[in-house]
Every structure is written in structure tokens, then in C-alpha cells.
Amino acid sequence: MVTRRSWIGWQFTGPFLAVFALVFLAPIGYSAYLSVFRTRLVGGTSFVGLENYTKALSDPQFWEALSRVTLFLAVQVPIMLGLALLVALAIDSGRLYGSGFFRVAIFLPYAVPAVVGCLMWGFLYSTRFGLVGNLNEAFGVTLPEPLSPDHILTSIGNIVTWEFIGYNMLILYSGLRVVDTALYEAAAIDGAGQFRIIRAIKLPALRGPLVVATIFSIVGSFQLFNEPQILDSLAPNSITTYFTPNVYAFQLSFLGQQINYSATIALIMGVATMIVAYVFQRRSLKGVA
């Protein structure tokens, strides 16, 4: 480590920091600025202090959006991470035929753009010419419509699970690869079975990776936008303009022309996401790190 050449370190980090300031810090600051003003048709723009924030906290549409993503977080994330964990353990066990193929093929959806993922699933969901329609025809049944307002959130949960199961599997699998093999050998000599090894060695080793995967999932759930927005083009009646907080912020600034309020919502959600992720991390790593 070179100490005296203090200016050279800044030369290396400077370009990154300049762009970082422009696209990370400045927009946050600008939203904070916008969030304390309001523009009315009559009277123009005026300083309103924290009025936009109190408005948001008593806005039923905002609360509905927030509770929807919270429900999504509580149900979809455990299912996705549970499945990812099972696959990671299966691949790591060394008892699969063609485990390398499994690893790559299950990861593949991560490389598929959300737009394409949603369109594929959207078509499959379609009762008109999708798989659901085919099944209805073939068996003469009427399956629940995945794109109807009642089922759309479940259908989105399935798409998100499909998109990210491989990514999470890889995070967990990489965590398993760094476990010292000597531990397994010692456990085998002691007569421990596979399940005992999983419980006593593998799961404790996965604590850190699971926390990382959960944090990414918390962020993803709270910031849900792409999937509902894209499905809206296939199921226009099922996605409301305040389906998730991000959809709401988007609609407010583009269709509602309420940019001050939109900036407020975006800021509240950004801060809320960071706080939840931070608290989760502090609690779950207590006594470990």
C-alpha cells in the first residue's frame, strides 16, 4: 500500500466518483428538493415543507401499493429462496448426474431480460392461445385465469421466482463450495448421514450467503416495477396505476404530472428499502460477523 502519493489515488477513483455523484447523489438530492414543493394549476410552485410526506402517509393508494409488495415479500421470497436452497444442496451433494448442466440451465433465466421473461410467461398464461388455453381445451376444464385481477400477483410471483431462482441458487452454491472438505470427511468418519451433514455443517455455512440473497430479494420486492408494468400490456385490466409503489411513482410523474409528489414517493421507498435491508442484516448477522 502506497501512502504518500495521496493525489494518485484520487486520480484513479475520480472518474468513477464524478459519474457516481451525477447519477446517484444528485438525483437523491434533487428529489429531496422537489419533495418540499408543490405545483398547483393556480398559483404555481410553492414551498410546502413536509406536506407531501404527510400526504403520502395518509394516501390509501400508496398504502395499498406498499402492503401489496410487503405481501409479495412475505410469500414469494421464502418460496424462491427455499427452492434455490434445495437445488444448491442437490447440486453440491455430488450425487446428481450431469450437475454442471443443471447448474448452467437453472441459472439461464437470469440472462433473459425481464421484458422477454414477462412476455413468455404472459403468453403461456393466456387462455386464448397460451398453455393455459391449451390445457383447458385438452381436458375440457376451466383453469383459473392467471392474468385476472384475482390471480395476477401470484402470476407475477411465479415470473419473479423463475427469473431469479438460478441467481440465488448460484449465490448459495458458491457459499457451499468454500466449506472445507475436511469437515465432511471428519463427519463421515463419525458416522454422520447426509441430512445430519446438511444440518450441522452446510446450513450454518450458508448463513452469510442466505443473508445476502435475502437482502437482494427484499430490495427487489420493494422496488417491483418491470413485471407489473410489462404484464399490463397483456392484461390491461388487472394492473392498477398504483399496483406497486414504483408503478405509482412512475404513473404520478408521467400521466399525473405530479412530479413533486412522485419524487416524494420514490424517496420514501428508497429510504424504506434501505432501512429494512439494513435492519435485517444487523439482526441476522448478530454474533456472526
Add this chain to the structure above:
Amino acid sequence: MTATPTIRAAARRPVRPVVPRPGRKQRKRSVTLTAVTGVMLIYTILPLAWLLISATKSQEDLLSTFGLWFSGDFALFDNIADTFTYQDGIFGRWLLNTLLYVLVGAGGATLLAALAGYGLAKFDFLGRRAVFAVVLGGIAVPPTALAVPTFLMFSKMGLTDTPWAIIIPSLVSPFGLYLMWTYATDAVPNEILESARVDGSGEFRSFFKLSLPLLAPGLVTVLLFNIVATWNNFFLPLIMLKDSELYPLTLGLYTWTRQANTVGGEVVFNLVITGSLLTIVPLAVAFLLLQRYWQSGLAAGSVKQ
């Protein structure tokens, strides 16, 4: 801010590549376990198989035949030709736009992350710890949370509806910087840099001549994940761009789908499906060819404790 301690604790361990360990190969394989895991494989592959099969069908067959098997005329090549000629060949334009955004955005992001990660790893300077804290905090800020605020700011600056509106936000990857910092710390020995200094080499010259080759595996990983992020970008172009001549592939496909909902809009699902397939193929190929790099890159950076 969030993932920091986990990540920091991971930093200085040696990197073990993700390869099957010799000791494990002897273990007895299980047909049952393979079959059960195979269910998950079917789940991830099924939609992609549907896409591939559907891309070979004409618009009429798409609506009238069973989705998961080939039938009707084999129309793949007609579909590809139609995709590239529909609306005066705008799909080709979107493809070129995507390549431009990926080349400049993801390429630039990788270079900036490499310079900064290396700078943080190899030089001590006033404010280094502060820089580190701010950037690691940036990992926890989801890009979608920044999209609307960035749009509001860019529209004031007159940057919306220009390629810069897509490229500039793509240039920053805090996670990429973190990975490069990890790599640079381990992969570039200080002794090499010290002897280069004795020989009178400038720091930037040492970086490009000596350090960059040593950083190659880390660079490939960061580049690949930046490419995915840029290639798959949707929210940002959706709010930044009005002119369809500037669209990337994702936004273009989205507007083709929406056409079906507008009055008098032409339904072109066969083109949407073929276009989707063409959008996936380059990334899937890149991932398959470079898997050795990104798998060990992920193992090294994100998850070790």
C-alpha cells in the same frame, strides 16, 4: 450500507475456482435426486422451449396449435426476415442501439470500476474510507429507486430523449467497483508495483501494462454482469426515451406488444416472439462460453464469509 460487513469480511480470502472437487466425484450418484432436481430444470427450461418452438410458427399457427410442440409450417426464417423488415427494419435499429448502449455503457462502467477499485486497493489517500463507505452504500440503492429522480433531473438538464440518458446512468456500478477492489487487492502484488516505480514507470502506465492483465478474470465477470444489466434495462429507457429510433430491444419489443391493445394496432405476436428469441440468444451464448469466469467471479466476490 446493507451488505457491507458480509462483503467486507469476504474480501481477502483466496479465490477458489468453482470446479468439481476430485474427492467428491467418487460419491454414488442418485437417480431419484436427479429426477427430483429435474423437475426444477423443467420449470426453468419450459418457457424457453415454448419460445423456441413458437418462433417457428406463423401468426395463425400460433393461435391455433398446441404451444409446446412444432406444427404447421416451419416459419422460423420467415419470422426472422419479417422481424428485421417490419416497420422499415426498425428492429435492426434497436439491435444497433442496444449494442451501442452495451458497448459504451457496460464497457465504460467496467473501466471506471476497474480504475476506482484498483485505486482504492493500491493507494492510501485522504478520504479513502469515506469514498469506500459512500460507494458501498450505493450497492444497496436499487437502480429502480433512482430511475424517476434521475429522469426528473435529466429532463431539467435537457438530456432526456438522447442516448446519453441511457449511457450515463449505466456507467456506474458500485457492485462492480467492489468486485474489482477485491480482485485488485489479491491479484496484483504490491512488490511488482514497487519495482515498477523503482524503474521509473508512472502509475497509470503500471496499471495498463502490469495490473490490467492480472485483473482479467475479475474484469470479465464485472463486464458480463454490466452487459446483462445494460442489455436487460427496461425502466430507464421506458421513462427516458420518446423517440422510437433510440429504443433498445427491450423497449421496442414492449411497444410491439402494446400495439395489440391500441385501436387499429396490428397484432404481431409472431414478431414479438421471434424478436424475443433473437434478444436472448447473444446473452445466453456469452454466459455459456464464459461460465468459467463468472462462476468463480461470483464465488470470490459476493458470498464468502
